[in-house]
Amino acid sequence: MGRAPCCSKIGLHRGPWTAREDALLTKYIQAHGEGNWRSLPKKAGLLRCGKSCRLRWMNYLRPDIKRGNITPDEDDLIIKMHALLGNRWSLIAGRLPGRTDNEIKNYWNTHLSKKLRRQGTDPNTHKKLLDSDPNLQEEPKKRRRNSNKQQKNKFKSNVLVSEKVKVHNPKPIRIKSSRNFSMSRNCSFDWTPTSSLEGDHRVALGTEVEDVPWSSLQEDGDHDHGNGVSFLIGDDDQDNCSDSSDLIKWQSQLPMFDHTLEKLYEEYLQLLKAKDNDQVHDEFDSFAESLLI
DNA sequence: AATGCGAGCAACCGCCACAGT
């Protein structure tokens, strides 16, 4: 017999979160901070499993989540990180400010793996697929439920149906009133834009940099996400939140993310261009190790 | 207009690592 479930599921809500639940959770975390997920639902007045609360917060409600299309740079970075790290989505997400592991994982599964396959690259190994083996360029085994109906039409005539050009569903971005940005998840990315960007790149490929954990870069070590965060939640949380948009301020862009990303990406490009393969390999190894610290 | 299919994403599940006792 395995471990007991994290919480009794009897009488707990499941499925999509309502605006009211979001408000309750956000308000509670604003007041008390993250943590104690097991007891949080009860204290916050939520009929949810603690895990569910954590997931909702981490993947959707956190103030520092970046919403919107994955940029081509991010795209490329994800692919390169995946080549280095494999399916370690949390590590990859830790290097993409404001992106969640779930988002990246979904994006990979729905977009990037297909993109690579179209380009003749195996998304698992990142090696070139053989042209002579068309099976390799097909989708991996379909995961779909209702597979009978769906598989019937999925790959007609063994030809991979070209992916429709579809915009990655833009999600709103929450505005953060504080000038400080902090993403404490995994302690893998903490960033204070008021400090110079130059000093904040822990990931300096192939260069001698002082290995300061990103978490320590946050000056006061305060991981309370409630601080300085702007939420549009009124005092009465009962019926005032008819729509999620009432809860959250979204913004269309956050240039500071792009700036950080650009520099990180430049380092990748430099490394890729400059070195012979063995050296690249060695440095990727050391880079990967640095990520695992 | 109705129906079915497929894509995309939010949420769930089960396992694992680790800290605390």
Add this chain to the structure above:
DNA sequence: CACTGTGGCGGTTGCTCGCAT
């Protein structure tokens, strides 16, 4: 050292919506 509780992670599932027929 063993046990337990908690948080975190990756894989998987289920729902919704848009598009094609």
